Amino acid sequence: MRLFPWLDRFPVGLFAIPVGLLALAGAWRRAQGFGWAMALPVASSLAWSAVALLTVFLLLYAAKCLRHRRTFAADFSHPLISSLMALIPLSLLLCTVYFGEAGHPGWLLFLLVALTLQGVVAIRIVATLTATSLPVAAVTPALYVPPVGGGLVGGMALSTLGYPGWAALLFGMGLVSWALLEVRILNRLFDGSMPEGLRPTIGLELAPASVATLAAGAIWPLLPGDILIVGLGISAGPIVAVMARYKWWGRVPFAIGFWSFSFPLAALAGAVIEVVRRGGWPPFVGGAALGLASAAIAFLGLKTMMLIGRNPLIPAPPPA
Structure with missing residues (x-):
């Protein structure tokens, strides 16, 4: 009997959990x-919990790649699953943002590896979008993760390590990718025909504007608060678009895909905290944003534990 009979079905979407926890850790540190005396201990607890989960997931996914190469190749060719593969290097980039040290050669090497992995997945997605007819069902907010997430979070990571010029370049690439994808994905969301199994990924629609606002504040520390407030205003558009379709996605049974909300909500909380610091907003606004993001992610964690209690976390194999 194999030790992990479910290994070939290990879903790459699980990496959204450490991604969300690392983003929330960054917001608490801000x-x-x-x-708040509790801010740093909470941030550290979240960050190290994320690292522990990430380590376990990386080991399992590496074993999957080695033992089930055909499954991995099929996943890499699938437009949705290959987009979610970018969550792996994205989590490494967020580790750099949280733990990285400027001028440290080890962290620079770690970052370059993460950016290379992100670039491989992003190029694959861009090639699919431009050179082939992408299936309608594959047009989901998950497409943002490789090019947009890689550009914006990669820019933050480069800024953390002390490379502001390269950070600005990557930030610009993320913005362009967002602009190219936005209209197509929004049209798909309002079309309303997305299969139920993919609807939880709608949370990623909130990510580009909130993450771009947070990244701009990180890359340019002297950026006026008014500019970040404009970013928050832009972030409000996707929030309205997603909440307007609540009945469309809110009745879908809970699945790991709903962790797609964690990263953008944590990034939005971090951006609001930066606005409080630079724009003169009262501190309770930042505290409220952080509290809401923390409550939402705690709810996701609770629902995940309940899901594990009722059903296996790894999906069952298809019937023969």
């Missing part, structure tokens, strides 16, 4: 500016 809240130190409010003078």
Whole structure:
């Protein structure tokens, strides 16, 4: 009997969990500016919990790639699953943002590996979008993750390590990718014909604007608060678009895909905290944003534990 009979079905979407936890850890660390004694301990607990999960997931996914190469190749050729593969290097980029040290050669090498992996997946998705007829069912917000997430979070990581010029370049590439994808994906969301199994990925629609606002604040520390407020205003559009379709996605049974909400909500909370610091907003606004993001991610964690209690986390094999 094989030790892990479910290994070939290990879903890459699980990496959304450490991604969301690392983003929330960054938001809590920013809240130190409010003078909260609990901010740094909470941030550290979240970050190290994310690293522990990420390590386990990486080991399992590496084993899947080695033992089930055909499954991995099929996943890499699938437009949706290959988009979600970018969550792996995205989690490594967020590790760099949280733990990285400027001028440290080890962190630079770590970042270059993460950016290379992100680039491979992004090129694959761009080639699919431009050179072939992408199936309508594959047009989901998951397409943002490789080019947009890689550009914006990669820019933050480069800024953390002390490379502001390269960070600005990558940030610009992320913005262009967002602009090219936005109209097509929004049309798909309002069309309403997305299969139920893919609807939880709608949370990623919130990500580009919130992450871009947070990334701009990180790359340019002297950027006026008013500019970040404009970013928050832009972020409000996708929030309205997603919440307007609540009945469309809210009745779908809980699945790991709903962790797609964690990263953008945590990034939005971090951006609001930066606006509080630079734009003169009262601190309770930042505290409220952080509280809402933390509550939402805690809810996702609770629902995940309940899901594990009722059913296996790894999907069952298709019937023979």
